[in-house]
Amino acid sequence: MCGIVGYIGNKNATDIIYDGLKKLEYRGYDSAGIAVIDHNIVKTNRSTGKLVNLKANLEKNPIAGNIGIGHTRWATHGKPSEENAHPHTDCSGKIVVVHNGIIENYISLKKQLVEEGHKFDSETDTEVVAHLIEKNYHGNILEATKKALKQVRGTYALAVICGEEPDKIIVSRNDAPLVIGVGENENFIASDVPALLAYVRDVIFLENGDICEITKNGVKITNQDKLIERKTQKILWNAIQAEKGGYKHFMLKEIYEQPQSIQDTFRGRVFSDQKQILLEIKNITKEVLNKISRIYIIACGTSYHAGLTAKFLLEEFVQIPTEVDIASEFRYRNQVLDKNSLAIFISQSGETADTLVALRLAKQKGAKTLAICNVIGSSISRDADDVVYTHCGPEIGVASTKAFTGQVMALLLLVFDFAVKKGTITEEQLDNYIKQIWNLPSKVSECLKQADKIEKIAKIFSQTKQFIYLARNINYPIALEGALKLKEISYIYAEGYAAGEMKHGPIALIDENMPVMVIATKSRIYEKIISNIQEAKARGANIIAIVNENDTAVTKLSDYQIVVPEVDEIFSPIINVIPLQLFAYYVSTMRGCDVDQPRNLAKSVTVE
Helix, strand or coil: CCEEEEEECCCCHHHHHHHHHHHCHHHCCCEEEEEEEECCEEEEEEEECCHHHHHHHHHHCCCCCCEEEEEEECCCCCCCCCCCCCCEECCCCCEEEEEECCECCHHHHHHHHHHCCCCCCCCCCCHHHHHHHHHHCCCCHHHHHHHHHHCCCECEEEEEEECCEEEEEEEEEECCCCEEEECCCCEEEECCHHHCCCCCCEEEECCCCCEEEEECCEEEEECCCCEECCCCEECCCCHHHHHCCCCCCHHHHHHHCHHHHHHHHHCCCEECCCCEECCCCCCCCHHHHCCCCEEEEEECHHHHHHHHHHHHHHHHHHCCCEEEEEHHHHCCCCCCCCCCEEEEEEECCCCCHHHHHHHHHHHHCCCEEEEEECCCCCHHHHHCCEEEECCCCCCCCCCCCHHHHHHHHHHHHHHHHHHHHHCCCCHHHHHHHHHHHHHHHHHHHHHHCCHHHHHHHHHHHCCCCEEEEEECHHHHHHHHHHHHHHHHHHCCEEEEEEHHHHHHCHHHHCCCCCCEEEECCCCCCHHHHHHHHHHHHCCCCCEEEEEECCCCHHHHHCCEEEEECCCCHHHHHHHHHHHHHHHHHHHHHHCCCCCCCCCCCCCCCCCC
16 A cells, blocks of 8 residues: 655656656555655645546646655545545645654644644644654754654655755655665665656665665665665566566565554554554444344355354454345345444445445344445445555455455454443453454564465375365454465365364264364454364364464464464454464465456456
């Protein structure tokens, strides 16, 4: 999500920046803008919607200069609008900023700046940075940026230009990617390599804490204290490979993006210092929630599995009876909904036809409606009374990975928000869970380190014809999701079951030719899942088990183990799904299947 492009040299910056932004369209965005310096005067042009709208604006009101920065924005703070589009300026209009990421303490910073007389023109967190730099500017834009960043808490890839210093671009990064393209008598910046490939192949990948001064003749990299050396690397990718970030497939890239996409979904909403979770929910107030007698979750496919996970959480923490429906079935039955019902609709694209029709039916019945969605401005997000966005960025691979974990993360935040409003969670419990949320991205990264072992196990089972996935309680939906991933992209017939149901039918299928994937991490029903493994093992099954570190009981019973870090049971679905995604991916590639575009499937199902 969001793209940054910048240029300094002897050519028209506007044309180069626009071309670079076009190369980043795959990342997704809802507005765009460019700022250049022309004879010490900053000129900007911004628009909502796609880049063609910006191009039309530029044709009417052309801007030109040899230095500039541009941005495509995926809204997080403030609706998609021209005022909220980047670049953002300070009060004087001389300092201009573009930014990817989230400034977590922008509310307190903005309050302070307003009290000091600064005037804000947008609803964004980014504009705070422009005013902070203005406050610290005394003729040196690099030093002013350094001082401003000392006050900022959050993630950022940042680019700054100043009309009074038209010979440099200042950039910095913290947990958001930024690349410098090194040319002759010209230099470039971008949030991703594809924007640079038409102009340069030599690049510098910035690291956290880097603050750089870029002129047309050189790059000076510092941190807050001293000069730093970074190696120049030569990019050999073609354009398609660059969009994939060097990964062989979009799906693999998106699996590895999950530490970031999970973090992006909770950043700006979870505040450990304030022991608070703040969601952008306006209509489901404490008073409204106290009148809700039943919750319905409606979704399709992978989103349905996220909904099943949320059912366990809602009933445990919010203590409201919850039903989960497949949207294509919900719309054709007599829905028992009324004004005391809350219907939650989950869709990555926000355009899923069956889910959209179900939403409109629920509204006709008078139910309160809420959407969990990844695409800002989509039909479902517009039609629902409230929406909680998953800030996962575009997901290109048809088989959903990061969108699923983003949905589960957003639903967890929703559950905690509701529990606080209902008074069914203590401050101490919430504080404990908030601390664990902040650790989740690193836990997911630990899971990804198991990729080589998972690939070896996948090779053993790549030619099997069938698979059973077993789990219990809150991980039962993850068994369903793991089986779905395998069948979607490898075309192996796979089914997920609640492990306690095995003896009610599926056990008849189990023999030495039926491999069984079991989620057996620590939980309240750990001993029960051990019994289910013994039942399968007694019938000759090859057992692949997802286990926690230092597990002994399941390890003795299973043939293969995939180790994942231990977390509280309510967060385990986010952790346990990662190895299942990787397993499906590797099995599929070994079978020679089209991972990103499996047969007969579409990314956004906009027909019934």
